[in-house]
Every structure is written in structure tokens, then in C-alpha cells.
Amino acid sequence: MPFAHKHLLGIEGLKEHEITQTLDLADTYASSNRTSQKKKNILEGKTQINLFYENSTRTRMSFEIAGKRLGADVTNMTSSGSSIKKGETLLDTALTLNAMHPDILVVRHGSAGAVQLLSQKMNCPVLNAGDGQHEHPTQALLDALTIRRRKGRITRLTVAICGDVLHSRVARSNIHLLGIMGARIRLIAPPTLLPSGVDKMGCEIFHDMHEGLKGCDVVMMLRLQTERMNVGYFPSISEYFTLYGLDYDKLSMAKEDAMIMHPGPMNRGVEIDAAVADDIEKSAIQEQVEMGVAVRMACLDLLTQADRGDES
Amino acid sequence: MTRHILLKNARLLDPDTNMDQTGDLLIKDGIIADIGENIKAPKDAEIIECGGHCLCPGLIDMRVFIGVPGADYKDTIQNTGEAAAAGGITTVCVQPDTSPIIDNHAAVIYLESRAKNALVNFIPFPAATKQLQGTEMTEIGLMSKSGIKAFTDCNKSIADASLMMRILKYASAFDALIIQHLAEPSLSKGCMNAGELATRLGLPGIPTSAEVIMLERDLRLLQNLNARYHASQITCADSAEIIKSAKAKGVKITASVSIPHIALNELAVAEYKTFAKVSPPLRGESDRLAMVMALKDGTADVIVSGHDPEDSESKRVPFEYAETGTIGLETLLIIALELYHNGTIELLPLLRKMTCNPAKILGLKSGVLQKGAPADLCLFDLRTAKRIDKNKMVSITKNTPFDGKPIQGQVLRTFAGGREIFSYHN
Numbered sequence: 001m002p003f004a005h006k007h008l009l010g011i012e013g014l015k016e017h018e019i020t021q022t023l024d025l026a027d028t029y030a031s032s033n034r035t036s037q038k039k040k041n042i043l044e045g046k047t048q049i050n051l052f053y054e055n056s057t058r059t060r061m062s063f064e065i066a067g068k069r070l071g072a073d074v075t076n077m078t079s080s081g082s083s084i085k086k087g088e089t090l091l092d093t094a095l096t097l098n099a100m101h102p103d104i105l106v107v108r109h110g111s112a113g114a115v116q117l118l119s120q121k122m123n124c125p126v127l128n129a130g131d132g133q134h135e136h137p138t139q140a141l142l143d144a145l146t147i148r149r150r151k152g153r154i155t156r157l158t159v160a161i162c163g164d165v166l167h168s169r170v171a172r173s174n175i176h177l178l179g180i181m182g183a184r185i186r187l188i189a190p191p192t193l194l195p196s197g198v199d200k201m202g203c204e205i206f207h208d209m210h211e212g213l214k215g216c217d218v219v220m221m222l223r224l225q226t227e228r229m230n231v232g233y234f235p236s237i238s239e240y241f242t243l244y245g246l247d248y249d250k251l252s253m254a255k256e257d258a259m260i261m262h263p264g265p266m267n268r269g270v271e272i273d274a275a276v277a278d279d280i281e282k283s284a285i286q287e288q289v290e291m292g293v294a295v296r297m298a299c300l301d302l303l304t305q306a307d308r309g310d311e312s
Numbered sequence: 313m314t315r316h317i318l319l320k321n322a323r324l325l326d327p328d329t330n331m332d333q334t335g336d337l338l339i340k341d342g343i344i345a346d347i348g349e350n351i352k353a354p355k356d357a358e359i360i361e362c363g364g365h366c367l368c369p370g371l372i373d374m375r376v377f378i379g380v381p382g383a384d385y386k387d388t389i390q391n392t393g394e395a396a397a398a399g400g401i402t403t404v405c406v407q408p409d410t411s412p413i414i415d416n417h418a419a420v421i422y423l424e425s426r427a428k429n430a431l432v433n434f435i436p437f438p439a440a441t442k443q444l445q446g447t448e449m450t451e452i453g454l455m456s457k458s459g460i461k462a463f464t465d466c467n468k469s470i471a472d473a474s475l476m477m478r479i480l481k482y483a484s485a486f487d488a489l490i491i492q493h494l495a496e497p498s499l500s501k502g503c504m505n506a507g508e509l510a511t512r513l514g515l516p517g518i519p520t521s522a523e524v525i526m527l528e529r530d531l532r533l534l535q536n537l538n539a540r541y542h543a544s545q546i547t548c549a550d551s552a553e554i555i556k557s558a559k560a561k562g563v564k565i566t567a568s569v570s571i572p573h574i575a576l577n578e579l580a581v582a583e584y585k586t587f588a589k590v591s592p593p594l595r596g597e598s599d600r601l602a603m604v605m606a607l608k609d610g611t612a613d614v615i616v617s618g619h620d621p622e623d624s625e626s627k628r629v630p631f632e633y634a635e636t637g638t639i640g641l642e643t644l645l646i647i648a649l650e651l652y653h654n655g656t657i658e659l660l661p662l663l664r665k666m667t668c669n670p671a672k673i674l675g676l677k678s679g680v681l682q683k684g685a686p687a688d689l690c691l692f693d694l695r696t697a698k699r700i701d702k703n704k705m706v707s708i709t710k711n712t713p714f715d716g717k718p719i720q721g722q723v724l725r726t727f728a729g730g731r732e733i734f735s736y737h738n
Binding site: 012090091109111112113114116117131132133134135169172195196197198200201 | 583
């Protein structure tokens with residue numbers, strides 16, 4: 001079945017079967033990525049531009065590898081901090097890039113809605129690689145694939161999302177996706193790091209981590225953005241780690257076979273204890289990175305199908 | 313040379329005296345010379361048949377941003393005048409946020425001289441603090457003595473409580489009105505209403521408490537002062553409630569609501585629609601309804617357009633960086649009329665919010681349909697149904713959130729000082 005959306009700007013608005021379709025396809029790429037026959041040619045001769053207005057190593061690399069594995073010609077364009085905050089240049093950049101006829105554009109931008117704005121000027125599909133505090137759809141999809149491969153399903157699992165929900169696009173995309181797929185979502189954070197109205201988005205709210213982790217199947221930790229430290233969202237790192245850092249004591253409240261996730265990069269000793277992060281029995285963090293490439297291959301594949309006249 | 317214009321067979325509406333009757337109105341030398349039935353036309357009179365359409369005082373818009381001086385590419389005195397005239401507005405109260413800022417007597421005189429031959433009356437509202445910085449008060453006394461009625465930091469709150477208290481005290485000596493933008497700065501760093509929608513969009517929110525805290529603080533400062541205070545653009549139910557009870561206690565407070573906050577709720581910015589980004593932000597539906605009720609029960613005295621021209625360069629950017637503001641001169645009356653058409657507010661009480669109420673607050677002679685008053689008039693068709701088309705608007709910038717909106721009502725003719733400054737051609 002063809003993918004019904006021209007762009008992938010967010011998880012909100014996707015349907016369950018569309019997410020399942022993406023994860024199924026990503027699953028096949030995950031398998032082939034483990035073989036020596038990784039390279040495909042379905043995007044041969046296609047131009048993929050990665051436009052990153054925000055610093056990123058793993059996401060940009062992951063998209064680059066995904067594109068190259070599918071045979072695309074991948075170009076990276078990164079912009080250094082200050083000059084890009086002016087909106088005019090965003091639309092001018094869009095027009096310039098559009099004139100170069102790319103076949104798919106991957107964009108990360110520091111402002112919510114910027115990727116959507118840019119997509120209005122592009123003829124090719126646009127894939128959101130993170131826009132401000134809005135969405136990061138491929139992260140949620142790779143998290144879902146990681147969960148599904150470990151647990152066999154997503155529906156009816158209890159998933160705790162812990163930490164700085166307020167500033168997190170990863171949390172927003174995951175809340176949408178897990179809700180669509182029928183998981184039970186818990187948010188665990190100090191009240192100052194929860195956005196207002198989030199209780200109306202189908203989540204259970206906890207401020208006590210021991211309480212919140214009780215019986216969880218999945219523990220998703222969020223990165224604490226260290227630049228938030230001095231503006232009074234919480235008193236100190238040591239207090240934060242004591243109350244909201246994931247250690248074995250708190251983790252013991254979750255189910256015996258609970259899996260631990262983190263979108264990276266981790267702040268060890270801030271939101272997660274180093275030993276927990278390295279626990280290969282429980283931590284799925286490396287697998288998340290692996291699934292990232294597979295999910296991005298699936299998204300690039302699906303979004304370019306219409307253009308390729310391919311409905312495989 | 314004496315010049316007469318006789319407007320015949322109009323539905324004469326004077327919100328000040330509750331007059332609503334069919335009749336004629338005679339203009340002589342820019343003044344309303346006579347009102348009544350079957351006025352005999354003087355020999356030289358130009359006679360205009362009004363066909364039973366509504367004739368009310370020209371509207372007074374207490375919140376208008378202009379591009380002069382400093383940003384003539386957004387609009388000009390001429391363009392603002394034409395847009396106002398097309399909207400039935402004959403007096404625009406100019407906000408000081410120009411370049412340079414209107415914060416001294418010389419700047420006032422400069423603006424007044426630029427606007428001397430304008431189509432409509434330009435009333436400058438100078439800043440209450442120098443350079444809108446919120447640290448030192450402007451020459452309120454000198455400017456009041458030269459006829460200035462009101463002072464405002466327009467889109468900034470006077471946040472320093474001790475300075476605000478001194479401004480209120482000082483201004484009371486001159487009976488000057490202080491108009492406050494209600495936004496506690498530390499709570500106003502977002503770009504839309506705080507809540508679920510902001511969270512979904514990933515945008516930082518501004519809670520209604522930012523407005524309410526500033527309002528409650530100012531009311532506390534006003535106690536035992538004889539100052540005149542105007543709460544500009546209230547947006548939420550709590551503010552309405554607070555003003556209602558303050559008025560009941562006899563506090564000298566008036567309040568305005570802007571057209572966007574009456575006609576739209578926060579859903580207008582979903583999909584990151586920057587054309588509906590305003591300050592204070594659009595609120596939820598229950599707060600919008602509370603603003604309509606505040607107008608109906610008299611808690612809110614004035615409707616303003618909040619006209620603020622911004623070119624598309626300032627709007628076609630990521631939502632957080634987009635400028636706030638919508639144009640509104642041409643849509644003030646026709647959108648306000650929705651409240652009449654949907655049965656919420658009677659016609660005369662509705663018109664009062666844009667005519668005699670602002671006139672009284674500002675001590676103007678206009679805003680009434682009475683003998684001896686300036687012949688600032690608006691003739692409008694109450695019934696014509698159409699859609700707003702931004703491409704047919706006069707304003708240079710087209711940042712309206714109402715493009716395509718179905719409306720009922722059309723301004724037919726506008727007179728300022730007895731001069732016809734607008735007539736509608738289909």
C-alpha cells in the first residue's frame with residue numbers, strides 16, 4: 001500500500017496501520033543491515049539532502065548511512081548557529097535547494113514548525129529530523145521498533161517516559177506514537193519539567209519515580225539538557241539525580257524484564273546511572289542506534305515510493 | 313465658503329442617546345448642523361440618499377500601530393487613513409512604538425504635523441516611559457498640557473511596580489489616562505497561549521496568569537489614587553471578573569477587548585499560522601466567550617482593532633520568530649457586527665464600544681450623532697453578505713487572519729470633519 005503522506009513532519013496525524021507499515025519495512029532493513037549485503041539500489045540516482053540547522057552527530061550520520069545504504073547520493077548541509085535564526089533565510093534556503101531538484105530533503109531546525117514552513121516551498125518529500133520542541137518522528141519510530149523487537153508488541157505495554165518532558169520533542173513524538181499504538185503511557189518528572197496540558201494527551205503523570213516505575217515494561221529516559229540547569233527548573237544536579245536519575249534501586253520497581261531506553265547522548269550520573277546504562281541485559285540503547293538506521297531507510301523508501309512509481 | 317451636505321433617509325444611530333430612528337442629517341462646515349425628519353435642504357447642499365442604511369458616528373479605534381515614522385514600507389499616513397476610512401473609522405489612536413519612539417513633545421508635534429492633512433484624525437498616544445524602557449517616566453505633564461489624553465507603553469507592560477505607582481500618581485494631576493498592556497514579563501516569554509495546544513505544537517506558552525497578575529497588581533496600586541487607568545486588550549475570563557468587581561467598587565478603570573480576541577481562539581494558530589499571532593496571545597474558547605460576555609455586560613468598554621501592519625517578511629518565518637500583530641482597520645466594524653448578527657449584543661450597545669465610549673474615555677467631542685458634534689460619520693449597510701478578500705483591502709500589508717471569512721455588513725460612506733473620505737464601489 002502506498003504511503004499516504006507526502007512529507008513526514010510528525011507522528012501526530014499518522015494512523016496505526018501507517019506506523020505498522022513503516023515498522024514492518026524497517027524490520028526487513030534491520031535484518032539486511034546485519035548481513036554483508038547491506039547496500040540496496042532503490043534510491044540509485046536520487047539526491048538526498050540533509051539540512052541540519054542544529055548540531056547533531058548521530059541523527060545526521062544515521063540519515064546519511066540510511067541514504068547511502070539505499071543507493072542515494074547524499075549531501076549534507078549544516079549551518080553554523082547564528083545566521084540561520086532569521087526566518088527569511090529559511091525560505092530562501094528552501095527555494096535555493098528546491099531549484100537543485102533534490103528527491104528528498106531531511107531537515108532539522110531549532111524552531112517548532114520550521115520544517116513544516118520549509119516543506120511548503122519544496123516539491124520533494126521533506127522528512128523532519130527534529131524541529132524545536134515539536135516532533136522528532138524517526139526517533140519515536142526507532143524507539144517503537146526497538147520495543148517491538150524486544151517485547152513482540154507495543155499495545156498494552158506500560159511505558160514510562162522520564163525526565164525533561166517539557167523541552168523534549170522526543171517525548172512528544174513518543175507520546176503520540178505510543179498512544180496511537182495502544183500503549184499505556186506514564187510521564188515521570190518534576191512538575192517544572194512537564195509542559196502544561198500534557199495530562200490531556202492520554203498520559204498518567206507521576207512526580208515520584210519509585211511510584212511511577214512500578215510495573216513498567218519499558219523505561220524511556222530523556223536527556224536532561226544541561227543548558228536548562230541554571231534557570232531554576234530544579235535546584236541541583238545532585239538533587240535531580242537522586243530523585244529522577246535511573247539507578248538500580250528505582251529500576252527495581254519496574255517489571256523484572258523491563259527494558260531501558262535513552263535517545264542519546266547520555267549524561268551519565270545526571271539522568272542515568274552509568275552501570276544501568278551499560279547493563280546489556282536491560283539496556284536497549286545500542287539497539288536503538290541500530291534501529292535508527294533501519295527506520296530511516298524505511299522512511300526514505302516510503303516517502304520516495306510515489307516518485308519512483310513503486311508500490312512495493 | 314459654507315458647504316452643506318444633506319444625508320437623507322438614513323437609519324440614524326446615536327449610541328450615546330440610544331437614538332435609533334429614520335431621518336436626515338445636515339452637515340455644515342464640518343459640523344453636524346441638524347438631525348431630524350424631513351430636513352429642508354439648503355440651496356447649495358449636496359444631497360446624498362442613504363436608502364435607509366445605518367448612519368452612526370465615525371468609529372474611534374484606540375489601538376492602531378502605524379509605520380510612520382520609521383517603517384514607511386509597512387504603511388503611510390495616507391494608507392492608514394484610507395484603510396481607516398474604508399472601515400468607517402474616523403479617529404485612530406496611534407501607538408508610540410514607531411522609530412523613533414513617540415515619547416516626547418517634539419515627536420508628538422512631528423507626528424501631528426505629518427498627519428495634519430490626513431484623511432482621518434490621528435491622536436498620538438505617547439509612551440509612558442522613555443524609549444518604552446520601563447525605567448523613567450516621560451514628560452506626561454508637558455504633553456498633557458498640550459492636549460495629549462493618554463499614555464501607554466503599547467505592547468510592553470510597565471512592570472516596575474514602584475515606577476507604575478509614580479506614573480499613576482503623577483498622571484492623576486493632569487487627569488491623563490494610563491493605558492497598560494497586561495503581561496508580567498517573566499511569565500510572558502512564550503509565543504502563544506499556554507496549554508495543551510502549545511504543548512502539542514512544541515511552542516512556549518504564555519499563561520493567562522501573566523495578564524491577571526499585572527491587572528491585580530495595578531488595581532492594588534490604584535487604591536487610594538485618583539488615577540485613570542485603562543486595561544488594554546484583556547483576553548481571559550479571570551480578567552473580566554476582576555474588572556467587573558473593581559468597577560462595582562467604584563475604581564476608575566476601563567477596559568478594551570480587541571477584535572482578534574473576540575473573533576478567534578487559539579486554534580487559529582494551529583499549523584503555525586503566524587498571521588494569527590498576536591500579543592497578548594489568542595486564548596481558549598471559554599476565554600473568548602468570556603470576552604464576548606464582558607462586552608455584553610459592560611465590563612469591557614471598548615473594542616479595538618489592534619491594527620498592526622507587518623509585511624510577509626516578518627510573518628513568513630518560524631512561529632517563534634514571527635512578529636505579532638494583524639491588520640484590522642478595515643475589519644473592525646464588520647467583524648464586530650457578528651456579535652449583533654448572532655444575537656449576542658444589540659446594535660446600539662455594540663456601536664457604543666467603538667464610538668461614544670472611547671470618546672468619553674479620551675474626552676473627545678466626536679463619537680456622537682448630535683447637533684454641534686464634528687461630522688465624523690459612518691454609513692453602513694447592515695445586511696450585505698460577502699467574504700473578506702485580503703486582495704481587495706486597502707492596507708499595504710495583508711496580514712489579516714480573516715481572509716475568506718464570511719461576514720455581513722459593508723461600510724458605504726465615511727465622513728471625517730464633514731469631508732467624504734470613503735465611498736463604496738462594488
